[in-house]
Every structure is written in C-alpha cells, then in structure tokens.
Amino acid sequence: MSLPAPTSPDPADMRRILWARGMRAFGDGFAAILLPLHLSSLGFAPIAVGAISTAALLGSSLLALGLGAVGHRVRRRPALLAASILMVGSGFGFAVIDDFWPLLLIAFVGTLSPTGGDVGVFLPLEHTVLTQSVPAEQRTAAFARYSFVGSVIGAVGALAAGAVDWLAPVATPRMVTDTLFLLYGALGVASFMLYRGLSARAEAPGHALPAPLGPSRRRVYGLAALFALDSFGGGFVVNSLLALWLSERFGLDIATVGTIFFATSLCSAVSYFAAVPLAARFGLVNTMVFTHLPSSVFLILVAFAPDATFAFGLLVLRALLSQMDVPTRSSYVMAVVEPRERPAAASVTAVPRGLAAAVSPLISGWLMGLSPFGWPLILAGGLKITYDLLLLRAFSAVRPPEEAAVPAPKGGLRNTGSR
Structure with a gap:
C-alpha cells in the first residue's frame, strides 16, 4: 500500500x-x-x-x-x-x-x-x-x-x-x-x-x-548496490585525478583547471533546480536515468577531445546533466520506504557509495601512469551507463505515492509502496 x-x-x-x-x-x-x-x-x-x-x-x-x-x-x-x-x-x-x-x-x-x-x-x-x-x-x-x-x-x-x-x-x-x-x-x-x-x-x-530496515530491506539493499556501482565509476574521475589528467593531456596550468572546475560546479548547482519540474513531469527514476545517461556519454567523449576547449565544452555539458540525480535520488529513497525506516535507509544507501568511491581512484591513478589516454574516463562512463540501465530495469515501476496515479509501465517491479 x-x-x-x-x-x-x-x-x-x-x-x-x-x-x-x-x-x-x-x-x-x-x-x-x-x-x-x-x-x-x-x-x-x-x-x-x-x-x-x-x-x-x-x-x-x-x-x-x-x-x-x-x-x-x-x-x-x-x-x-x-x-x-x-x-x-x-x-x-x-x-x-x-x-x-x-x-x-x-x-x-x-x-x-x-x-x-x-x-x-x-x-x-x-x-x-x-x-x-x-x-x-x-x-x-x-x-x-x-x-x-x-x-x-x-x-x-x-x-x-x-x-x-x-x-x-x-x-x-x-x-x-x-x-x-x-x-x-x-x-x-x-x-x-x-x-x-x-x-x-x-x-x-x-x-x-x-525503526531498522524491515519491509523495505530488499529494496534498500538493491538501491545501495546500484548506488555503489555508480560511485565506483565516479571514483575514477574524482576532481583531483581529473585535474591531473587535464593538466597532463592538454598542458593546462592550475589556474585554468581551477576555472574549469568552478564553471562546472556552478552548472551542476543550477541543474539541481531543473530536476524538480522534470521529476514532476516524468517521474523520479526516469529523471535520474535519462539525465544521467547522456552525461556519462559526454564523459566518455572527453577522453577523445582533440583540445582543451572541446574538453571544457563536454565537461560543461556533463555538469549540466550529471547532478540532476542527486536531489531526485535522495527524494526517491525517502519516498519508497516507511517513514520510520528513513534514517536506516539513508545510511545504508549512503555508506556503500563512500566505500566504493575509495577504491577506484587507486585504479585510475595506475591507468594514468600507464597511458596518457583517458581510460579512466571511459571506464567511469561505462560503469555509470551500466548503473543507469540496471536502475531503470529494476526500479522503473517502483514509484513514490505521489506518482501512483500514473499508469505503471509493463514489466519490472510493481509499485507496492512501502508496505
């Protein structure tokens, strides 16, 4: 119910x-x-x-x-x-x-x-x-x-x-x-x-x-595993490593790299509000997936950028889309569990993200030492695309109560609320 x-x-x-x-x-x-x-x-x-x-x-x-x-x-x-x-x-x-x-x-x-x-x-x-x-x-x-x-x-x-x-x-x-x-x-x-x-x-x-996790336990564990996969991919392109790659690939100085990150941070901040009407129109899961997917494609294309200007443009496009899933993800987790389970659900879905993101930077640094090509960006984008597709398949029909009036798509999990 x-x-x-x-x-x-x-x-x-x-x-x-x-x-x-x-x-x-x-x-x-x-x-x-x-x-x-x-x-x-x-x-x-x-x-x-x-x-x-x-x-x-x-x-x-x-x-x-x-x-x-x-x-x-x-x-x-x-x-x-x-x-x-x-x-x-x-x-x-x-x-x-x-x-x-x-x-x-x-x-x-x-x-x-x-x-x-x-x-x-x-x-x-x-x-x-x-x-x-x-x-x-x-x-x-x-x-x-x-x-x-x-x-x-x-x-x-x-x-x-x-x-x-x-x-x-x-x-x-x-x-x-x-x-x-x-x-x-x-x-x-x-x-x-x-x-x-x-x-x-x-x-x-x-x-x-x-309350501890009860009826929503399986659902929360599934979300936690998917969020961990997303964070594992994101760990390949943490800011410090991405800054290092931009400097080595295009010969940029620290001030220029800092300007790039400042601009992309502003784009990400503005995008949080764009997620609100999209979620109201298309649903939380659809907004999470269909904004995150193209942002991952842009991330992969950065690895093939011929110059710094082209790379900067792709990073801006990615920033305009990649963070729309942040407020929608938090809202979704809180919506599909019982109110008494919310502290436990928020903790269980947050911790694996941090632990997973702590592993991939080591691999990313190793790859950057082997080759100046943007293999970490390709791996990050590929893992994030995999996360998006798995999330859509598993949770497209598990919708918050305010979306219950919208007919559920065929297949997938039924929207049974947070019994």
Missing part, C-alpha cells in the same frame, strides 16, 4: 536544516583543502597525511553505517545534537593538537571530510528530517535546495581557504589554519543551536521511534 504523507509538516524545520547544511558545507569546503596543508606544516610525511585522511573517510562511513544499524533506538534531534558536538571537537582538536595518534583518533571519530563533500552521520539524519518537513509533492524541490546550498556554499568555503595566502603579510600559515579550524568548531556550535530548535515533527510520525 502507499505511504501516508507526513502530518502537519513544519517549514521551520526545513529552514533550520538548510542553514545547518550551508554552515557545514562552508566548513567542509575550506577544511578539505587545509587538512593536508596543516598536517604537512606539522611535519607529517605524506603517508601520515594519507592515513589521517583515510581514517576520516573510514570513520565517517562506519558512523553512518552504525546509525543505520541502531538508529531505531535514538531520536533524530538528539542524534543531530551529538553529531554537532563531534563537529566541535573535530575543529578544536585539529586546531590545538599536534601529535599524530591523537589526530588520527579525532579524524576517525570526528566529522572532518578530506573530500569536501558531506559524509557521515549528518546526511541520513538531515534527509529524514527534511522529508518530514515538507509535503510529499514538495519533497524533490526541498532536496534540490538542500543540494544547491551544499554545492554553492561549499565552493565559497573552498575559496575561503585562500586566506592562508591573503593573510600571509600579517599572519603565518599555521596561525591562519588554526583559526579556520577553530571556525569549523564554531560552526558546529552554531549547528547545535539550530538543531535544538527542531520541532517534535522532526521525529518519526506518531511519536514512534525510528
């Missing part, structure tokens, strides 16, 4: 989540850039820097996975408050501690993200609260705003890392990085205050505790 819409959604909860997302994105933006610089200034060898970065990614993934396993025993507001405290400790710890082992531990249990993206325990909890703060027909638009805020303000945060150079005449790099890590901790305090104001409607409907 179809899921009931959340009763009496509170728009104030959505505003609080968006503010918190923006502040955290700003902190993640500069922290990801400053982390290796800060650790190197402490005299750590590259292998130690890599170990702390890996600990941060692994710890965040395991924390999110743990939330999926035991999240039914805790309420969402207290869990977000606890996560904010971890954010405060992460920032203050990196600002005042210089020894390797304590920093490794802080990275593992804290919230710093070396990728600049939002990982860890915040994401599944905020997705759950955001879903219940708006009516079902506004859910995808809410996730588009959520993704837009994170993308744009995260880019601004990355620019803020330039303060190390801007303030060089009056402050040492160590003073600036310590100050910015303290700012990261202060953003955690501000997030704590925002989460304190969440209403009782942020919890599971009917005053019930969230």
Whole structure:
C-alpha cells in the first residue's frame, strides 16, 4: 500500500536544516583543502597525511553505517545534537593538537571530510528530517535546495581557504589554519543551536521511534548496490585525478583547471533546480536515468577531445546533466520506504557509495601512469551507463505515492509502496 504523507509538516524545520547544511558545507569546503596543508606544516610525511585522511573517510562511513544499524533506538534531534558536538571537537582538536595518534583518533571519530563533500552521520539524519518537513509533492524541490546550498556554499568555503595566502603579510600559515579550524568548531556550535530548535515533527510520525530496515530491506539493499556501482565509476574521475589528467593531456596550468572546475560546479548547482519540474513531469527514476545517461556519454567523449576547449565544452555539458540525480535520488529513497525506516535507509544507501568511491581512484591513478589516454574516463562512463540501465530495469515501476496515479509501465517491479 502507499505511504501516508507526513502530518502537519513544519517549514521551520526545513529552514533550520538548510542553514545547518550551508554552515557545514562552508566548513567542509575550506577544511578539505587545509587538512593536508596543516598536517604537512606539522611535519607529517605524506603517508601520515594519507592515513589521517583515510581514517576520516573510514570513520565517517562506519558512523553512518552504525546509525543505520541502531538508529531505531535514538531520536533524530538528539542524534543531530551529538553529531554537532563531534563537529566541535573535530575543529578544536585539529586546531590545538599536534601529535599524530591523537589526530588520527579525532579524524576517525570526528566529522572532518578530506573530500569536501558531506559524509557521515549528518546526511541520513538531515534527509529524514527534511522529508518530514515538507509535503510529499514538495519533497524533490526541498532536496534540490538542500543540494544547491551544499554545492554553492561549499565552493565559497573552498575559496575561503585562500586566506592562508591573503593573510600571509600579517599572519603565518599555521596561525591562519588554526583559526579556520577553530571556525569549523564554531560552526558546529552554531549547528547545535539550530538543531535544538527542531520541532517534535522532526521525529518519526506518531511519536514512534525510528525503526531498522524491515519491509523495505530488499529494496534498500538493491538501491545501495546500484548506488555503489555508480560511485565506483565516479571514483575514477574524482576532481583531483581529473585535474591531473587535464593538466597532463592538454598542458593546462592550475589556474585554468581551477576555472574549469568552478564553471562546472556552478552548472551542476543550477541543474539541481531543473530536476524538480522534470521529476514532476516524468517521474523520479526516469529523471535520474535519462539525465544521467547522456552525461556519462559526454564523459566518455572527453577522453577523445582533440583540445582543451572541446574538453571544457563536454565537461560543461556533463555538469549540466550529471547532478540532476542527486536531489531526485535522495527524494526517491525517502519516498519508497516507511517513514520510520528513513534514517536506516539513508545510511545504508549512503555508506556503500563512500566505500566504493575509495577504491577506484587507486585504479585510475595506475591507468594514468600507464597511458596518457583517458581510460579512466571511459571506464567511469561505462560503469555509470551500466548503473543507469540496471536502475531503470529494476526500479522503473517502483514509484513514490505521489506518482501512483500514473499508469505503471509493463514489466519490472510493481509499485507496492512501502508496505
């Protein structure tokens, strides 16, 4: 049967989540850039820097996975408050501690993200609260705003890392990085205050505790496996490796590469809102697949680009389409499970993406060492196309309640809601 819409959604909860997302994105933006610089200034060898970065990614993934396993025993507001405290400790710890082992531990249990993206325990909890703060027909638009805020303000945060150079005449790099890590901790305090104001409607409907995966378990595991395949493909073209390939293939300097990424990031941010009317017209799964497919084709064509200008044009075209599945994917996961299962579902579908994306960069780097040709781009595009086709085949008929009135296509899975 179809899921009931959340009763009496509170728009104030959505505003609080968006503010918190923006502040955290700003902190993640500069922290990801400053982390290796800060650790190197402490005299750590590259292998130690890599170990702390890996600990941060692994710890965040395991924390999110743990939330999926035991999240039914805790309420969402207290869990977000606890996560904010971890954010405060992460920032203050990196600002005042210089020894390797304590920093490794802080990275593992804290919230710093070396990728600049939002990982860890915040994401599944905020997705759950955001879903219940708006009516079902506004859910995808809410996730588009959520993704837009994170993308744009995260880019601004990355620019803020330039303060190390801007303030060089009056402050040492160590003073600036310590100050910015303290700012990261202060953003955690501000997030704590925002989460304190969440209403009782942020919890599971009917005053019930969230539940582990139950009736939706098979569906969620299937989505998690497909999302992991997509992320495995995306790991071949993470920004750092794509920047290296562009520099070596076309002889571009760092400033030019940075301009390319800034332009493509803006295109991606704008595309989040274009996904909303498309999803309303064609459905969430169709929007995910039929915007993602051509973007993967553009990615493959970049490998054959004859010059930097042509490659830039293809990357822009890809950026205009490749991220439309971000808000639609989040909206879809929240829609096809029971409300009480949402924290677990968001965690289980998020963690494999992070773990899968951590493997492919090693293969991509190895391939780039063998040949200057864009084999990583071709592999990434091919894997993503495979993901799209499998997603369409398995879930084209598993539709959210608001799409239930539209006749289901023949074949595939029946739309049985989230029984």
